Amino acid sequence: MDFNLTDEQRMLQDTVARMIREQYDFESRMKLLEEPAGYSKEIWSQFADLGLLGIPFSEESGGFGGGGVELMLVMQEFGRGLVVEPYLPTVVLAGGLIESLGSDAQKEALLEPLIGGELVMSFAHGEPQSRYDLSHVETKAEKSGDGYRLTGRKAVVLNGDSADKLVVSARVSGDVTDSDGIALFVVDANAEGVTRRGYQTVDGLRAAEIILDGVQVGADGVLGEPGKAFPAIEQVVGRGIAALCAEAVGAMEAACGWTLEYLNQRKQFGVPIGKFQALQHRMVDMQMHTEQARSMAILAASRLEEDYELRERTLSAAKALIGQAGRFVSEQAIQLHGGIGMTWEYAVAHYAKRLVMIDHVLGDTDQHIERYVALTDNQAEGEAAGAPLAANA
Amino acid sequence: MDIHYTPEEQAFRDEVRTFLKNKLPEDIATKVKAGKHLGKEEMVRWQKILNEQGWLAQSWPVEYGGTGWTPVQKHIFDEESSKAGAPGVVPFGVSMVAPVIIKFGTEAQKEYYLPRILNQDDWWCQGYSEPGAGSDLAGLKTRAVREGDHYVVNGQKTWTTLGQYANMIFCLVRTDPEAKKQEGISFLLIDMSTPGITVRPIYTIEGGHEVNEVFFEDVKVPVENLVGEENKGWTCAKYLLTHERTGIAGVGMAKEALSKLKSIAWDQKKNGRPLMEDPLFRNRVAQVEIDLMAMEMTNLRVLAAAKEGGAPGAESSMLKIKGTEVRQEIYDLMRRAVGPYAIPFLPEFFDAEAGEGPEVGPEYAPPLAGRYFNNRKLSIYGGSNEIQKNIISKMILGL
Numbered sequence: 049m050d051f052n053l054t055d056e057q058r059m060l061q062d063t064v065a066r067m068i069r070e071q072y073d074f075e076s077r078m079k080l081l082e083e084p085a086g087y088s089k090e091i092w093s094q095f096a097d098l099g100l101l102g103i104p105f106s107e108e109s110g111g112f113g114g115g116g117v118e119l120m121l122v123m124q125e126f127g128r129g130l131v132v133e134p135y136l137p138t139v140v141l142a143g144g145l146i147e148s149l150g151s152d153a154q155k156e157a158l159l160e161p162l163i164g165g166e167l168v169m170s171f172a173h174g175e176p177q178s179r180y181d182l183s184h185v186e187t188k189a190e191k192s193g194d195g196y197r198l199t200g201r202k203a204v205v206l207n208g209d210s211a212d213k214l215v216v217s218a219r220v221s222g223d224v225t226d227s228d229g230i231a232l233f234v235v236d237a238n239a240e241g242v243t244r245r246g247y248q249t250v251d252g253l254r255a256a257e258i259i260l261d262g263v264q265v266g267a268d269g270v271l272g273e274p275g276k277a278f279p280a281i282e283q284v285v286g287r288g289i290a291a292l293c294a295e296a297v298g299a300m301e302a303a304c305g306w307t308l309e310y311l312n313q314r315k316q317f318g319v320p321i322g323k324f325q326a327l328q329h330r331m332v333d334m335q336m337h338t339e340q341a342r343s344m345a346i347l348a349a350s351r352l353e354e355d356y357e358l359r360e361r362t363l364s365a366a367k368a369l370i371g372q373a374g375r376f377v378s379e380q381a382i383q384l385h386g387g388i389g390m391t392w393e394y395a396v397a398h399y400a401k402r403l404v405m406i407d408h409v410l411g412d413t414d415q416h417i418e419r420y421v422a423l424t425d426n427q428a429e430g431e432a433a434g435a436p437l438a439a440n441a
Numbered sequence: 442m443d444i445h446y447t448p449e450e451q452a453f454r455d456e457v458r459t460f461l462k463n464k465l466p467e468d469i470a471t472k473v474k475a476g477k478h479l480g481k482e483e484m485v486r487w488q489k490i491l492n493e494q495g496w497l498a499q500s501w502p503v504e505y506g507g508t509g510w511t512p513v514q515k516h517i518f519d520e521e522s523s524k525a526g527a528p529g530v531v532p533f534g535v536s537m538v539a540p541v542i543i544k545f546g547t548e549a550q551k552e553y554y555l556p557r558i559l560n561q562d563d564w565w566c567q568g569y570s571e572p573g574a575g576s577d578l579a580g581l582k583t584r585a586v587r588e589g590d591h592y593v594v595n596g597q598k599t600w601t602t603l604g605q606y607a608n609m610i611f612c613l614v615r616t617d618p619e620a621k622k623q624e625g626i627s628f629l630l631i632d633m634s635t636p637g638i639t640v641r642p643i644y645t646i647e648g649g650h651e652v653n654e655v656f657f658e659d660v661k662v663p664v665e666n667l668v669g670e671e672n673k674g675w676t677c678a679k680y681l682l683t684h685e686r687t688g689i690a691g692v693g694m695a696k697e698a699l700s701k702l703k704s705i706a707w708d709q710k711k712n713g714r715p716l717m718e719d720p721l722f723r724n725r726v727a728q729v730e731i732d733l734m735a736m737e738m739t740n741l742r743v744l745a746a747a748k749e750g751g752a753p754g755a756e757s758s759m760l761k762i763k764g765t766e767v768r769q770e771i772y773d774l775m776r777r778a779v780g781p782y783a784i785p786f787l788p789e790f791f792d793a794e795a796g797e798g799p800e801v802g803p804e805y806a807p808p809l810a811g812r813y814f815n816n817r818k819l820s821i822y823g824g825s826n827e828i829q830k831n832i833i834s835k836m837i838l839g840l
């Protein structure tokens with residue numbers, strides 16, 4: 049086992065860290081929220097220039113061939129900067145699905161502009177009734193000509209309002225929650241029959257409700273074999289989970305950093321408040337939660353290529369722990385700041401919001417505890433339930 | 442010992458219910474229940490109705506227009522009003538400055554201010570905290586210098602809740618910079634329209650505007666606006682704090698929030714079943730419900746003990762901590778209950794008319810994340826929970 053980064057990984061980390069430090073200070077970030085798309089196109093092209101948009105894609109697809117660790121390094125820095133650009137929806141989710149299921153022609157047509165920063169995409173999967181259940185798809189896809197017609201409604205689609213194209217899930221067969229029978233389609237966001245209602249999110253990102261009213265998709269818009277998309281969705285969402293975990297760790301580090309600095313600087317009763325032991329211990333707890341979260345983010349990133357059960361169990365474990373750690377760090381960062389931590393103009397409030405909202409994306413703590421238990425029960429049937437690390441060595 | 446309500450108390454509950462049913466304006470209750478923002482007009486309207494009934498000034502002595510209610514009656518009123526969707530009474534006039542005026546004020550001050558508070562002629566705000574004086578309130582620096590029949594006030598207050606609506610502010614100011622911290626402070630009543638006062642909004646984490654900064658530049662305040670003796674303001678401040686803490690447990694609000702949480706969790710679906718039937722979620726709700734049950738009893742016990750000896754002492758710190766923790770936990774569960782629909786930020790929803798739903802997600806969802814974040818304030822203001830623990834360890838445990 050070796051926890052050191054390779055030279056290349058360290059270079060990647062430095063590059064992203066420098067860019068965030070130099071261009072993504074809190075004031076600049078807050079200005080970006082007022083951009084029409086909710087993020088900066090200019091920064092997006094800089095990401096492209098730096099090669100960040102190609103990180104997780106294979107070299108054949110024109111990417112960098114990075115794995116979980118590379119994704120983690122990028123996302124962690126994004127978390128520190130509270131980056132609002134649509135990396136998760138475009139690169140990790142939509143891009144990941146195209147790479148995983150797309151034909152050569154689709155990859156060429158979509159991934160090249162995506163990696164180049166000219167094409168922004170979203171993954172329109174969640175629905176008003178689906179909560180965090182990935183196999184809950186009511187949206188229907190009916191055969192029509194040599195393609196399909198899509199009808200249904202998608203909920204809280206991240207960056208769905210500004211995306212050029214959407215990867216939309218819809219059902220070709222089976223019951224509403226069957227994992228079998230789900231298909232994916234590439235849909236032009238301005239296609240006839242697509243209505244989008246965009247809004248800001250609590251944590252300063254953008255999302256949309258999307259109504260699909262008989263949207264016609266040609267044969268070239270069908271991703272992979274219709275009805276068989278679920279395993280790819282699960283795997284790509286898994287990568288999204290690992291990305292969010294890393295982002296959360298970056299945000300926790302920043303929130304801890306701000307808080308520690310404040311404890312040293314804020315004086316009450318004639319001393320820095322960091323002299324009060326009650327607060328020292330609380331700060332220590334925040335730090336410990338962050339370290340536990342970091343461990344899980346590393347574990348999640350490192351197991352993305354493992355077999356199904358080990359991978360998914362680790363991802364659920366990571367997301368469950370990080371949801372709780374994120375809440376603790378957020379709440380205590382605010383608390384230790386007193387009134388100032390409650391204000392819009394102070395960065396800590398925004399880290400807190402992002403951290404808490406991460407628990408509402410791609411499954412919350414409870415969802416993942418439940419899933420972890422289910423996956424562990426499956427596994428325990430054959431062998432005695434061992435410690436997760438040992439069992440997988 | 443008998444923990445049942447007496448027949449008189451039950452009759453009182455019926456009376457409160459009937460009053461709320463007949464007099465609580467429906468538009469206000471609908472807004473409160475939907476988690477929308479109330480404007481000044483709505484708060485004033487409700488407080489006028491309470492005053493007409495003689496139920497506004499619950500903690501005043503009867504001779505000044507108080508209700509003379511026992512702690513149990515206050516508890517019943519609190520519970521029933523929260524359940525009905527009545528807004529809480531804005532405390533700064535009725536529950537904060539008025540008790541101080543009654544206790545320490547001159548006859549002229551009582552005659553002038555108390556009826557105005559009851560009739561909603563004045564909207565008060567609390568000018569205690571300063572940028573450099575939060576937990577360490579006695580470290581405040583706003584200066585008042587006596588010049589003839591006026592004080593001249595210079596300095597800054599902050600976190601002034603609903604100061605944007607106020608025409609009056611009660612302030613702690615430093616009148617003797619040489620004396621020991623607590624001994625050079627005075628309690629002043631200041632008209633917000635006096636030249637030299639500027640109010641600036643502070644926007645909170647969820648985007649709302651409920652707190653402000655208030656700046657004082659050579660503000661002339663008549664000497665007759667001093668309450669109590671000069672340099673004895675700390676006594677007023679401490680007295681007020683005990684009053685601030687009587688309703689601090691917020692049992693009624695917590696119960697109402699819990700019942701809302703349950704109705705949301707019954708409506709939400711997880712794996713095709715109501716979320717309320719999900720074992721994990723159900724346990725979390727049960728845990729907070731049990732905590733609340735215990736806290737309600739603790740609250741009643743502390744208040745009953747206080748009835749004999751006046752305002753509750755350091756025990757109220759326990760109510761403050763527990764009460765805020767329970768409410769924060771309930772708001773946390775509410776946000777979690779709605780899953781991805783906690784994410785949209787729809788500020789326009791809060792100012793929409795009563796009954797107007799959102800276009801996004803279920804109608805109860807839009808305020809939940811904001812309310813969770815906003816209520817992080819509960820453990821910060823009114824003496825932070827850390828400060829309350831310091832009080833308990835010192836005053837009760839003698840540590």
Ligand SMILES: Cc1cc2nc3c(=O)[nH]c(=O)nc-3n(C[C@H](O)[C@H](O)[C@H](O)COP(=O)(O)OP(=O)(O)OC[C@H]3O[C@@H](n4cnc5c(N)ncnc54)[C@H](O)[C@@H]3O)c2cc1C
Nearest residue numbers: 324383384386387567569570575576600602818822825827
């Ligand atoms: C929404 C809101 C509304 C408010 N409304 C009003 C109002 O209307 N009028 C008004 O005057 N004030 C108001 N306040 C101010 C409030 O009373 C203060 O925020 C509070 O007293 C804490 O002070 P501070 O914010 O300066 O934090 P600090 O005192 O700087 O505290 C920072 C942290 O240090 C901790 N700490 C401080 N001292 C100790 C100690 N000795 N031991 C252990 N921990 C310690 C605190 O608990 C906190 O966690 C409001 C505050 C908020 C957030």
